[in-house]
Amino acid sequence: xxxxxxxxxxxxxxxxxxxxxxxxxxxxxxxxxxxxxxxxxxxxxxxxxxxxxxxxxxxxxxxxxxxxxxxxxxxxxxxxxxxxxxxxxxxxxxxxxxxxxxxxxxxxxxxxxxxxxxxxxxxxxxxxxxxxxxxxxxxxxxxxxxxxxxxxxxxxxxxxxxxxxxxxxxxxxxxxxxxxxxxxxxxxxxxxxxxxxxxxxxxxxxxxxxxxxxxxxxxxxxxxxxxxxxxxxxxxxxxxxxxxxxxxxxxxxxxxxxxxxxxxxxxxxxxx
Amino acid sequence: xxxxxxxxxxxxxxxxxxxxxxxxxxxxxxxxxxxxxxxxxxxxxxxxxxxxxxxxxxxxxxxxxxxxxxxxxxxxxxxxxxxxxxxxxxxxxxxxxxxxxxxxxxxxxxxxxxxxxxxxxxxxxxxxxxxxxxxxxxxxxxxxxxxxxxxxxxxxxxxxxxxxxxxxxxxxxxxxxxxxxxxxxxxxxxxxxxxxxxxxxxxxxxxxxxxxxxxxxxxxxxxxxxxxxxxxxxxxxxxxxxxxxxxxxxxxxxxxxxxxxxxxxxxxxxxxxxxxxxxxxxxxxxxxxxxxxxxxxxxxxxxxxxxxxxxxxxxxxxxxxxxxxxxxxxxxxxxxxxxxxxxxxxxxxxxxxxxxxxxxxxxxxxxxxxxxxxxxxxxxxxxxxxxxxxxxxxxxxxxxxxxxxxxxxxxxxxxxxxxxxxxxxxxxxxxxxxxxxxxxxxxxxxxxxxxxxxxxxxxxxxxxxxxxxxxxxxxxxx
Numbered sequence: 001x002x003x004x005x006x007x008x009x010x011x012x013x014x015x016x017x018x019x020x021x022x023x024x025x026x027x028x029x030x031x032x033x034x035x036x037x038x039x040x041x042x043x044x045x046x047x048x049x050x051x052x053x054x055x056x057x058x059x060x061x062x063x064x065x066x067x068x069x070x071x072x073x074x075x076x077x078x079x080x081x082x083x084x085x086x087x088x089x090x091x092x093x094x095x096x097x098x099x100x101x102x103x104x105x106x107x108x109x110x111x112x113x114x115x116x117x118x119x120x121x122x123x124x125x126x127x128x129x130x131x132x133x134x135x136x137x138x139x140x141x142x143x144x145x146x147x148x149x150x151x152x153x154x155x156x157x158x159x160x161x162x163x164x165x166x167x168x169x170x171x172x173x174x175x176x177x178x179x180x181x182x183x184x185x186x187x188x189x190x191x192x193x194x195x196x197x198x199x200x201x202x203x204x205x206x207x208x209x210x211x212x213x214x215x216x217x218x219x220x221x222x223x224x225x226x227x228x229x230x231x232x233x234x235x236x237x238x239x240x241x242x243x244x245x246x247x248x249x250x251x252x253x254x255x256x257x258x259x260x261x262x263x264x265x266x267x268x269x270x271x272x
Numbered sequence: 273x274x275x276x277x278x279x280x281x282x283x284x285x286x287x288x289x290x291x292x293x294x295x296x297x298x299x300x301x302x303x304x305x306x307x308x309x310x311x312x313x314x315x316x317x318x319x320x321x322x323x324x325x326x327x328x329x330x331x332x333x334x335x336x337x338x339x340x341x342x343x344x345x346x347x348x349x350x351x352x353x354x355x356x357x358x359x360x361x362x363x364x365x366x367x368x369x370x371x372x373x374x375x376x377x378x379x380x381x382x383x384x385x386x387x388x389x390x391x392x393x394x395x396x397x398x399x400x401x402x403x404x405x406x407x408x409x410x411x412x413x414x415x416x417x418x419x420x421x422x423x424x425x426x427x428x429x430x431x432x433x434x435x436x437x438x439x440x441x442x443x444x445x446x447x448x449x450x451x452x453x454x455x456x457x458x459x460x461x462x463x464x465x466x467x468x469x470x471x472x473x474x475x476x477x478x479x480x481x482x483x484x485x486x487x488x489x490x491x492x493x494x495x496x497x498x499x500x501x502x503x504x505x506x507x508x509x510x511x512x513x514x515x516x517x518x519x520x521x522x523x524x525x526x527x528x529x530x531x532x533x534x535x536x537x538x539x540x541x542x543x544x545x546x547x548x549x550x551x552x553x554x555x556x557x558x559x560x561x562x563x564x565x566x567x568x569x570x571x572x573x574x575x576x577x578x579x580x581x582x583x584x585x586x587x588x589x590x591x592x593x594x595x596x597x598x599x600x601x602x603x604x605x606x607x608x609x610x611x612x613x614x615x616x617x618x619x620x621x622x623x624x625x626x627x628x629x630x631x632x633x634x635x636x637x638x639x640x641x642x643x644x645x646x647x648x649x650x651x652x653x654x655x656x657x658x659x660x661x662x663x664x665x666x667x668x669x670x671x672x673x674x675x676x677x678x679x680x681x682x683x684x685x686x687x688x689x690x691x692x693x694x695x696x697x698x699x700x701x702x703x704x705x706x707x708x709x710x711x712x713x714x715x716x717x718x719x720x721x722x723x724x725x726x727x728x729x730x731x732x733x734x735x736x737x738x739x740x741x742x743x744x745x746x747x748x749x750x
Contacts, residue, residue, distance in 0.1 A: 107720030
C-alpha cells in the first residue's frame, strides 16, 4: 500500500505526527497496546473503531491528559518528542483537541477563555497579543464559520449550551486558535443532521495544506461530509487496518465484527 | 483525582515591609490608666472618656467568644501595646507636612496620597498604626457639606455628630471585641454625607499596621443623611512578622430615609507564612443600620489576608422597604482560617436582603460561612435570598456552612442555595489544552467563581481584587 496524500509534503519535511508503538493505561488498565500512526502535513485521517477500542484514549494521550499513563512507545510531533511537553505547551505548538464532552466553566465567558488561550498561543509564537478590539473583530469573522449566535460568545463557557452548540463552540475555538494538528474527538456524536452539516462545513473550511486533522469517530456518517485521506480502524488498542475512504464504507456495510473476524496476519499489515 | 492540584508552595506577600520610622508607642498592658492616657493624648472630651471606661468595665466581665470555627492560642491582652503613633508634627495641615517616609510607605503600597490622588479621583484617609496620618480631598468635599476626616478630628471638630451616632449601631457592650475596641480605639475614619448629597467620589480608608507588638483598634463611622449616597472603600496591609497581631475594629454605618451606603473592603492583612506562623487576627464587628425607609446598605468584601478572620458585616433593616446586601469572597490558603458571613435582621415591612458568599479554600485553609437571617414579627413581606458557594483546591482544606434562619412572620419569603465544588481536573485540562498555564487556568476558574461578587466592586477595586486573588493563590497548584 503506497502512501499517497492529497498534498505532497514539502521536500525534506518529515511527517507532522509519528506515533510508534504507543502504549497507555488508565487506572492500571492498559488501553492502547502499541498504536502506530503517521500523519503528514495537510492530511485528514479518520480513526474509527468500536466502543472501548481506545479511540478517545488516543486523543487524550496525544493532548497530554495526565490521568493517562504512557507506558511505552514514542510520539514525534514536528520531529520533536511530543510526550515530553505539557498540555499547554502542546496547545501552543499548534495541537488542538476538540473535546467529546466539552466542560462547563461557570462565570468565565467564552470570549474571555478564548482570548486568554489565543494570546498564550500568540505569545509563544512571538506574535503581538491581540487587544480587545482586534480580538472581537477576529471573533466576528470566525463565528461565521460555524454559524454560531454571537450571544453565545458572552455566555459562560459551555454553560447551558445544547449538545450541538458545544460542538460548534469547539470548532469555533479551533478556527480561532488556528492549529497545525487538530484532533476531533467524536465531534459528530449527538448532532442532528443540520448541526452535523454545519459542523462538517466548519471542518472543511478549516482544511488546508498547512493543517492536518485526526477525526475520531464511531460512525461513517461524518465522513460523508468530511472526506478523509486515510481511514484507520482501532481495535483492542491497536490499529488493525488502514485504507482510504472506501474502508469506512466497507466498515459501515459489514460492521466492526468484520474486523475482529479478520486474520491476525492481515491485522499486522494494517500498519501505515 | 485532581492530580494537577498538589502541594502548596510559598506565595509572596508584597506588603510585608516595615517602615523605618520613629514611633511613640506606649508600654504593653491594658488598664483604666492606659485608657485615660489614650484619651488624654487625643485631648478628648469628657463624654468620650466616660464612654471608653464604661466599655472597659463591661469588657472585664465578658468572656472571649469561642463559638467560631477557628482555633488559636489564648491572647494575652496585657502583652499588647494599645497605642503607637509615628512621631510627627501635630496635625499636619497639608501633605507637605507629612513625614516623607510615611508618604513613601503609601506610595509603595500603591495608595494615592499625593498628586496621584487627584488623578485617581479617590479621597483617602490613611491610618498608620493608631493614628490617621493624612486625609485627601477634604476641602473639595467640604464645599458640598461632606465631612470626611479622621475619627480624632471628628471628635474635635464635630463632637455633636460623634456623640449622637457613636455606638448607636454597635453598642460599646455589643460583644467582646467590640467592647475592647470601644475602650481603646485610637483612630479611624469618619464620614457624614448631608441630606440629598450624592458623594462625587469614592471615599476610602487605608489601614496600615507597622509597629510590632501593637494592636490596631480603629473605628469607622459613616452617616448618610436623608437621600444621601456614598461609596466607601477600605483596604489594609501589615508587615510580615512572626508574632500574631490583633486587629479589632468596629465599623458603624447609618442610613437615613432614602440613603444608600456601599461599603467595599479588600482585606489583605498579612496572612502568616506557609507554616501558619504569624499573621493578623482580624476580629472585626461591622454593622449597618438601615434606619430610614427605602434606605440601602451594601457590604462587599474580598477577604484574602489575615491568619484568622472573624467578621460578620450585618444589616439591621429597620426602615420599611429598606435593603441589605452582603457580597463576599473569602479565600483561605496555607493555614488561614476564616469564619465569616453576615446577619440580616428584618424589622421593617417589605425589607429585602441578598447574601452571596463565595468561599475558596486551598492548602490547609479552613473556610466557614456563618450567616443569620432573622425576620421579626413586624417584617411583613420580608424577603431574603442567600447563596453560599464553596470551592476547594486540593484535599487538605475545608469548607463549612452554618446558615441560621429565624422567621417570625409568615408572609416572609426566604430562599437559600448552597454548593460545594472542587476545581475539576477536567476544567483545568480544558483550559490548558487551549494554551493556558495551570496557574492562569486556576485564576480563570476562581475568578469565574467569584464573578457575582466582583461585579459589585467599584471598577479599580475589582481589578485589584482579581490581582490579589491570583497572588494569594500563587503556588496553590502543582
